[in-house]
Amino acid sequence: MTQGKKETKKITETKGNAQYTKKSLLIKQVIGIFYKEGLKTIAELCEITNNSVPSLTSIMAELSEKGLVKNFGIGASKGGRKPTLYGLNPEAGYVVGIELSRKYTRVGLFNLHNEPIATISETLEGLNTNNNIFQGLKKQCDTLLKDNHIEESKVLGYGITIPGLIDIRKGISYSYPQFEDKPIKEKFAEIFDKPVFIEHDTKAMAVGESWFGLAKNKSNVLFINIGSGIGIGIIINGELYHGNSGFCGEFGHIPMNPDGELCYCGKIGCLETIASGTALVKKSQERISKGKNTIITRNVNNNIDKIKLKTIIDAAQSGDLFAIELLEEAGEYLAKGISILIHLFNPETIIIGGEMADAGNLITDPIQQKLNKYTMLRLKQDTSLKLSELKEKAGLMGTLPMVVHNVFELNQENGSLLI
Template sequence: MRAAKKKDKEQEKTKGSHQNTKRSILTTKIINIIYKDGLKTIAELCEDTHNSIPSITQIMNEQTEAGIVKSFGIGESKGGRKPVLFGLNKNAGYVVSIEVSRKYTHIAIFNLHNEQLGQTHEIKQGLENTEDIFKVLKDECNTHITNQNIDNNLILGYGITVPGLIDIKKGMSLSYLQFGNQPIEKSFRELFNKPVFIEHDTRAMAWGEAWFGLAKNKENVLFINIGSGIGLGIIINGQLYHGNSGLCGEFGHIQMNPEGELCYCGKIGCLETIASGAAMVKKSQEKIRNGKSTILKKVVNNNIEAITLKNIIDAANNGDLFAIELIEEAGEYLAKAMSILIHLFNPEAIIIGGEISDAGNLITDPIQQKLNKYAMQRLKQDTTILLSELKEKAGLMGTLPIVVSNTIGAIE
């Protein structure tokens, strides 16, 4: 008898915890739906999650009381009483997004409506600096958080993007900040004492486009990041593709010229040695030394070593023929490499982003033109070539859904 009672109690307990788990899964689902889609009525949430009005109402009441959800007025009536619209309380939590590049770092804070608070904070230090970067980042983030008048307790987590080879399963960078065997994600968690999620810089940009940019509501999209290097972000069936060990997207290191230059990756004639920002800068310097006339020389006060990709893009936008031709040539090689991607992936769109997006048509026109030469017409006509509109915000915004879905959107 006693044993049976005990068994009953245990069963009840299991049933109770099972119901709790079920409810917390549903809560997570609802938070993620309203984070992604914005305002929703209870009836819409019932439809989206295939649940009953009482269970959704109960969750919304709990979350409203906790200050995570709030009502945003009255929606359209579909017959009967006008329903209340629910959305996330934008000040219930904040995400700190950090983009660490080789030479600089960007820090930005966003609320739960993905609105940026203040301006992006730029630090002229990056991965080329040694272990100091950890202390610098901590100090700069704290200053930025204080400047935005945010209570540190409301920081949900940090999203950090890093270039190079990243194994996100292990939270490791295989290219930078390797101090011993500790994954950098763990080092950053210890540093900030908050949840931290790392992602590859280009993949974060692609994810930013998928949530907030030109890839929104598209299923199969490629994103090419052209800055000093060349990276590829792949969205397949609406999901960010990471590859078997998280190392996919090394588009810049496919061989374009077997007789070409040695790349920093150790291989010969990679796309990066021909069509990246670094390659354009190097080519401009060589040609200017050989007497080519361009306004670039004046822009850098004859200090040819100081030329940057930005200088080239600005000069091209100001009509400098030499700079226009440099970008055009890069675009032609990119088209050749992109035709391989089109043939392999049959994407709906390829978004050109990163620093080169400031060149506008000067980069997309030569790409479009040469794709006619290299890509099969039937495949090419199904792929739209687009220029990123999020530009430098793409990577910083790409970490937001990752942090939100793994913190406030992962309620226990």
């Protein structure tokens, strides 16, 4: 994304204009169209790119020869001979998507049609549980490639999502000392032989939703990631917004209660101290200790240290009043925060994702209800609130266009999301 954009710019500067011949631009455009829209006939490509049949026929032959494009058989006829369909060869290259989380690491392997070619590999090694995740991560990726008989030479790049504060201008993480104040990419370049692209976790989820989920073909969307923390990914006019230095979207740290609890960020009463998964777990533990009756106690065998957000959601879904009320309480504060977002951004859609999305209507109903209370009617009517359908896949899927766009140096001229 941003690092990639910088990289692209550098290449342009060093190689001069030679690489941007009319033909090379058309090739990029065609790759972008195939990647975003799937199979096309030469006639369709001529229409979209405003180029001639001989130019496109020659490019199809050249890209087919290289193995990047494939003939997918015969399409529907619009009268006359049935045309041949072309598209990217799904096996021409692979993307490894990596979600580095605080407590786990998930790795997915995808082909050029954005299809997963293996079950997502997950380890319980994360940025907070291991001070040196690099060698373990390398092993996890190598195993996934080996198990699926893919050589690293076929990998186009690695797309990595990371939580916390990332300065996109310097590429530096301010949340995890294991990157040693070096640009994050440099640390990964030491272990991988292919290009590495980094994005903040919630922003990558927003990109995933924008390409493959409920935000597809929508221009102004907010994605709210509610898990142990709370963050937002902002899509404005079809583009991912990073803010001045990449720190935008820290929704969880807006002040909500001046008399509230100390947040780990150093401020008092942040939304995260009231409505995040971490906050709900803490509240449930405190209230159970004071004698509240709930099936959660039985579900964790009386060991309240074992309570997780999932424990609370499961209990609520089985009808436990205590758990339902905890979610309602979170919903009220989330609605206060979301109403601020609606008034500021006037989004078409707000997508709730992250682990909290598993609560379904038990979290969206209280939010909707309180939005009626806190949001101007006209603005609220224009915004739909939805639960992510990509769920835990959103972040990994978001890495795919990031890698493909950067590797092929595609740009907005293709009608694709500029990221």
